[in-house]
Amino acid sequence: MKKSEVKSQQSAGELEAPVRLTPEQLEIVAAGFMRQVSQVVKGGTGGGATTGAISPIILKMF
């Protein structure tokens, strides 16, 4: 993907406010997220990257 295309997507998409959590909220948030992970069928693309994998935000914008 060209840098110009990335920049155009930045202006087209909505930017959010960063999420901030306290250590006390960690357990509740983690449990909620993992509940959703357990519902997702794993193994669709045969395993992910070992580090730095990115969610398909770009795909979602189309």
Next chain:
Amino acid sequence: MSNESKKQIDCPSSQATAEGARIFGVMTGTPEDHRVGYLSEALPVSEKLLALAGDAKPTELFRIAAPCAGASGGCKHFKGNACSLAKRIVEGVPAVVNALPACQIRSTCRWFRQEGKEACFRCPVVMTDKSNASDYEKQIADAD
């Protein structure tokens, strides 16, 4: 040689088994549309915290910082005295936040030091390990 070279520089996408690993973020939202929630205090990795990931890898739930391994430590992303992963993220991923996250590791973060705030604007969408990574995600993460 400047003093800066002696300061610890952290990788913000480390594994839980790394020495000095600490959790600075936890995934929020949904697996398909997740965002890192930044902890107001970075926590040392512990068995209790790792257990929250259940059967999943801790790095599917947490963002973990640990001292950057660099080239000498065998990091495949480290080339020419720079992190190629940070560069690919800034170049290939749109920004997702409109302000700098309240991140506890920024002062020692490799990605921030190298790419500046543009790395931070993309950081919230980074998941260190993802079981259903798309081809694009794999390209960003594993091009090295």
